[in-house]
Amino acid sequence: MLVLSRYTDQSIVIGHNVRITVIQVRGNKVRIAIEAPRDLEVNRDEIYKQKFGPFVANGSNVAPTVAAAVDAAVNVDQPAGDDPGPYLQTR
Numbered sequence: 001m002l003v004l005s006r007y008t009d010q011s012i013v014i015g016h017n018v019r020i021t022v023i024q025v026r027g028n029k030v031r032i033a034i035e036a037p038r039d040l041e042v043n044r045d046e047i048y049k050q051k052f053g054p055f056v057a058n059g060s061n062v063a064p065t066v067a068a069a070v071d072a073a074v075n076v077d078q079p080a081g082d083d084p085g086p087y088l089q090t091r
């Protein structure tokens with residue numbers, strides 16, 4: 001798990017097509033905005049668990065369209081060391 005700190009109005013980019021932006025922090029509650037392709041399903045954790053069961057980072061229990069979108073977004077077939085494009089990718 002990667003842990004990052006962000007301030008209000010700062011973002012995190014996942015792959016080349018998902019951006020998560022911190023909108024507001026109030027007490028222990030954080031509001032975020034998620035920009036992602038319409039075909040990429042985005043759920044709160046409790047809803048995800050109801051639909052698919054426990055989260056497994058390797059993608060073995062995600063819906064096929066989600067797994068395909070995530071694979072395409074992070075170039076899973078790209079060997080480590082190749083040029084990751086305009087964004088830094090770590091493995």
